[in-house]
Amino acid sequence: MYPEDYRYSSEHEWAKRENGRVRVGITRFAADRLTDVVYVELPQVGSEVRFMQPFGVVESVKAASELYAPVSGRVVEVNERLRDHPELVNQDPHGEGWMIVVEATDPSELDRLMDAQGYRRHIGEA
Amino acid sequence: MRDFPLIFERSVPGRRGFGLPESDVPAQPLEELVPPQALRRRPPALPEVSELDVVRHYTRLSHRNFSIDEGFYPLGSCTMKYNPKLHEELARLPGFARLHPYTPEELAQGALQLLWELGEELRELAGMDAVTFQPAAGAHGELVGLLVIRAYFASRGEKRTRVIVPDSAHGTNPATAAMVGYEVVTVRSDARGNLDLAALEQYLDERTAALMLTNPNTLGLFEEQVDRISERVHAVGAQMYLDGANFNAMVGITRPGDQGFDVMHMNLHKTFSTPHGGGGPGAGVVAVKSHLEPFLPVPVVVRDGDRYRLDFDRPQSVGRVRAFYGNFANLVRAYAYLRTLGAEGLRAVAEHAVLHANYLRVRLAPYYEIPYQRICKHEFVASGVRQKRRDGVTTRDIAKRLLDYGFHAPTVYFPLIVEEAIMIEPTETESLQTLDAFVDAMVAIDRECREDPEKVRTAPHTTAVGRLDEVRAARQLDLRWRPA
Numbered sequence: 001m002y003p004e005d006y007r008y009s010s011e012h013e014w015a016k017r018e019n020g021r022v023r024v025g026i027t028r029f030a031a032d033r034l035t036d037v038v039y040v041e042l043p044q045v046g047s048e049v050r051f052m053q054p055f056g057v058v059e060s061v062k063a064a065s066e067l068y069a070p071v072s073g074r075v076v077e078v079n080e081r082l083r084d085h086p087e088l089v090n091q092d093p094h095g096e097g098w099m100i101v102v103e104a105t106d107p108s109e110l111d112r113l114m115d116a117q118g119y120r121r122h123i124g125e126a
Numbered sequence: 127m128r129d130f131p132l133i134f135e136r137s138v139p140g141r142r143g144f145g146l147p148e149s150d151v152p153a154q155p156l157e158e159l160v161p162p163q164a165l166r167r168r169p170p171a172l173p174e175v176s177e178l179d180v181v182r183h184y185t186r187l188s189h190r191n192f193s194i195d196e197g198f199y200p201l202g203s204c205t206m207k208y209n210p211k212l213h214e215e216l217a218r219l220p221g222f223a224r225l226h227p228y229t230p231e232e233l234a235q236g237a238l239q240l241l242w243e244l245g246e247e248l249r250e251l252a253g254m255d256a257v258t259f260q261p262a263a264g265a266h267g268e269l270v271g272l273l274v275i276r277a278y279f280a281s282r283g284e285k286r287t288r289v290i291v292p293d294s295a296h297g298t299n300p301a302t303a304a305m306v307g308y309e310v311v312t313v314r315s316d317a318r319g320n321l322d323l324a325a326l327e328q329y330l331d332e333r334t335a336a337l338m339l340t341n342p343n344t345l346g347l348f349e350e351q352v353d354r355i356s357e358r359v360h361a362v363g364a365q366m367y368l369d370g371a372n373f374n375a376m377v378g379i380t381r382p383g384d385q386g387f388d389v390m391h392m393n394l395h396k397t398f399s400t401p402h403g404g405g406g407p408g409a410g411v412v413a414v415k416s417h418l419e420p421f422l423p424v425p426v427v428v429r430d431g432d433r434y435r436l437d438f439d440r441p442q443s444v445g446r447v448r449a450f451y452g453n454f455a456n457l458v459r460a461y462a463y464l465r466t467l468g469a470e471g472l473r474a475v476a477e478h479a480v481l482h483a484n485y486l487r488v489r490l491a492p493y494y495e496i497p498y499q500r501i502c503k504h505e506f507v508a509s510g511v512r513q514k515r516r517d518g519v520t521t522r523d524i525a526k527r528l529l530d531y532g533f534h535a536p537t538v539y540f541p542l543i544v545e546e547a548i549m550i551e552p553t554e555t556e557s558l559q560t561l562d563a564f565v566d567a568m569v570a571i572d573r574e575c576r577e578d579p580e581k582v583r584t585a586p587h588t589t590a591v592g593r594l595d596e597v598r599a600a601r602q603l604d605l606r607w608r609p610a
Contacts, residue, residue: 033545038600061596062539086601 001028001125003094007070007110008119009052014094015070015110022071022102022110026058029123031093034060040082040089042099047075049102051109056099058089067099071109077101130190133173133183143177171608190590192534193403198560200486202505202537202549203296203344205374205396206403212466213399213459222458227450231435238434241427241451244461251472252370252390253383254413258422259452263408264371266447267391268302268338270412270423273444274389275336275365276306277421281442286335286364292321294345294541296369299338308335315543319347319498323354330362340369341385342376342503344541344549346483356386365389365418373397374553375480375503378473388415398460409456423447478554479504482561486552489565493572497544505551507544514546517575519582521546524571526593527585531567 006014012030016023031037039059049055049069056067079098082088089097104110120126156165175183192199199206217223225237245257261267272289279286289303290311300310311329316322321339337359341349349355356366368382368390374397376382382390394409395402402408414422424443425436436451451457467475480503487496487506495509510521525535525548537549552561574582584593 036597036600038597059600061600063542 002116002119004116006094006116007113008116008122009068009070009113010122011052011066011068012123013068013070015113017107017110018101020104020107021076022073022104022107023098024070024100024102025098026067026089026093027119027123028093029125030065031090031097034058034065035062035090036060037086037089040086040099042078042082043075045075045078049073049075049100051106051112069102070113071102071104072106073102073104075100076103130186133175133180134171136175136179136183137173139174141174141176141179143175143180192529197532197534198552198556198564199403199534200536200550200552200564201534202346202507202551203371203540204403204537205371205393205504205551205553206534207374207396207399207553208555209399209401209459210463210466213462216462217455217458222455225454227454235434237454238427238436240461241457242429242434244457244464245427247461247464248392248411249413251377251381252392252413253381253385254390255383255416256419256422256426257411257413258426258447259409259411259457260423260446260448261391261410261412262448262453263395263406263410264369264391264393265298265302265410266408267393267410267412268298268367268369269305270410270444270447271367271389271391271414272302272306272308272336273447274412274414274418274421275367277442277444278365278418279335281421284332284363286333288329288333289335290326290329290337292339292343293543294319294343295338295340296344296371299340299369303336303338315343315345318350318500319343319345320350321355323351323358326355327358330358330364332362334359334362334364336365336367336389338367338369339387340372341382342372342505344372345498345507345544346372346375346502346505346549346551347498347500348375348503352385360386371396372504375476375505377476378469379476383413383415389413389418394456394460399463400456400459407453407456409453409460411452425451427451475554476504479552482552482554482556483550485561486550486565490550490568493569494548504553505549507541508548508550509544510546510548513572513575517579519575519579521548523582523585524548524568524575527571527574527582528567529586530588531570533564533567 006016008014012027014025014027037058037060041057043055051072052068054066055069058065058067078100114122117126194206194208221236225234241259248257261270287309288311289308290313291299293312293314303310313325313329314322341352343349359366366387368387370390370392373392377397390413392411394400394411395406400409420442421444423446424440425438428435428437483502483505487502490508495512497509510524513519521538525538528535539547540549541547
């Protein structure tokens with residue numbers, strides 16, 4: 001359910017290392033709790049994000065929640081598909097529903113996040 | 127064709143709902159009266175309908191509405207109490223209803239006296255020193271309250287940048303703080319549902335402008351450490367802001383000013399029984415302690431001897447925040463409410479509101495999860511989590527099914543810290559029979575969740591409009607600003 005090679009934040013974002021870059025999305029748990037996502041507001045390519053500071057907003061029929069960056073750095077890719085297909089966040093939160101890719105300035109920040117087992121404990125599923 | 131056409135779709139070119147006699151003064155060409163850049167090129171797209179068309183259209187629409195006059199409306203945090211019809215009569219007295227806002231003060235003494243006396247009564251109930259009537263509703267009151275706090279610190283040459291809110295706060299609190307330019311810091315609640323004092327202390331320093339607290343909080347629970355919270359907040363020179371949305375639970379019993387709050391807003395359309403739902407209008411009086419009084423919006427109603435006047439001479443004021451003096455007709459209704467009930471009556475309002483909420487909480491506890499098991503105030507938060515896990519039926523489904531039983535749904539999915547939240551506020555104006563009927567419906571729905579969950583998942587079945595596709599409606603917006 002929660003990929004072993006991802007890192008997880010207490011605010012329910014996941015981070016996946018990809019050769020120095022970090023792909024970011026929200027967890028299955030967060031997507032389920034939000035229910036149907038209807039809009040995702042993401043930063044522009046080139047903007048800076050800071051560790052555990054808001055970088056965007058995810059909106060469902062139930063609530064709007066801020067997205068927190070699991071790592072600091074520059075945004076190098078944004079999932080443009082979410083603009084027209086926010087449902088990808090619900091359908092495949094750990095894959096097609098990714099949100100941004102960050103060129104991390106300090107990848108060691110990821111060590112401060114949880115591993116899959118820690119995250120499962122965090123959400124009471126372990 | 128929709129089953130319910132818009133009033134624009136009933137339009138027939140040339141149809142009129144009225145006739146006027148020929149003007150007995152010569153007509154002037156419009157071009158001579160209005161500068162060309164202000165003249166429309168096309169006539170406005172107004173519906174052309176007869177009086178009967180209009181009456182039928184809006185009467186039919188009103189039948190589809192749900193109102194407090196029609197049924198029980200336990201919408202948590204909204205205090206949907208009965209609005210006495212006597213108030214409607216009083217608000218329509220010609221001396222109030224036909225008074226022009228530019229009437230000279232000396233010819234509007236009655237209205238000014240009413241405002242001044244209402245202010246005195248609200249000050250007394252709040253334990254505060256001064257009020258403004260201008261804010262149009264609660265969130266506007268928050269804005270004014272924080273503007274006043276900002277002006278206060280500016281006058282002292284202090285630069286404070288942060289506003290603290292609990293994780294159970296109404297969404298308007300952080301929104302207001304952000305609008306006023308503050309950084310918002312969220313503090314968690316503890317296991318008893320109180321603001322976590324230890325967590326709060328970590329954030330308190332000279333950067334903090336205010337703590338925005340709701341008491342009782344949105345879990346319907348009294349903040350048991352409010353005195354210590356006030357002490358700590360004041361120790362770093364910050365201000366205590368009360369979101370008075372839940373004032374109904376303590377009016378006439380305890381005073382926010384005595385709990386240490388420096389500013390609060392009151393929703394007259396909740397606690398003081400002026401009509402709301404469907405647009406109100408609301409009335410969000412803001413009350414402050416004396417050190418904040420110079421910063422209140424102008425004008426302020428003052429009494430000189432036995433005369434009343436509007437004081438504009440407040441050099442430190444944050445300025446005017448709304449046209450004229452607030453939603454005046456609702457101030458008349460609130461005044462009537464206060465005068466009819468008196469001190470004893472108001473205390474009984476809070477006592478009965480609290481009793482009713484606890485009655486429902488205890489009676490529903492065998493059927494629905496109640497995450498915080500302690501005496502609540504005017505409302506409580508239940509959860510549909512048991513039904514969700516056991517039957518795959520969500521709080522949303524339960525809320526929709528309640529409509530079939532003739533009840534308005536409670537507030538759902540708020541506060542955010544309770545999963546599948548169902549927030550129930552019965553108010554003091556409901557009878558035991560109504561409360562019991564509501565319990566019966568909730569118990570019946572719990573049984574349906576087990577025995578016939580599909581019926582609940584597809585509810586409502588008896589309303590004019592069935593289950594809407596909220597997801598599609600939000601993803602594929604269909605908005606327009608004039609008829610197609």
